[in-house]
Amino acid sequence: MKRTVTGTVEGTGATITIQLGFTPKAVQLFNIDGLCTLFWSENMTDAYGLKAITAGTISKITSLGITPYTGSENTNNAGFQIGADTDVNVSGETIEYIAYRD
Structure with a gap:
């Protein structure tokens, strides 16, 4: 399995869940x-x-940042959540991410 996963998502101004298949140890x-x-x-x-x-x-x-996400019913849904920080998660703006497995 990959040690890092990269991707992009559009900001929404609300919490965004990114599913990776694992819970990352670090996220940028x-x-x-x-x-x-x-x-x-x-x-x-x-x-x-x-x-x-x-x-x-x-x-x-200390709020609205990044939170690990363990998934709902199985670990295939695991990943992280991007909080609604007003500088990072802005509606219509592109967010790139790097998630580190280990």
Whole structure:
């Protein structure tokens, strides 16, 4: 199985679930339209992340970030959720992601 998975999704302004078939140990998000990044690792609390915005400001967010998703009935649905952070998950803006298995 792949050690990393990449992809893109359109921002919605609401929680987005990305299904990978595994729960990642780390995730990087890049809002390529809004020029914002967000990083989360398994050592962080759910919905947390380190966010960098265009101005270069780096901040720790403690809500609306990235949360691991274990799936509903089987692990094929496992992945992560992108929270509704207003810099990262903007309706109509493209989010690229890299999810690390290990």
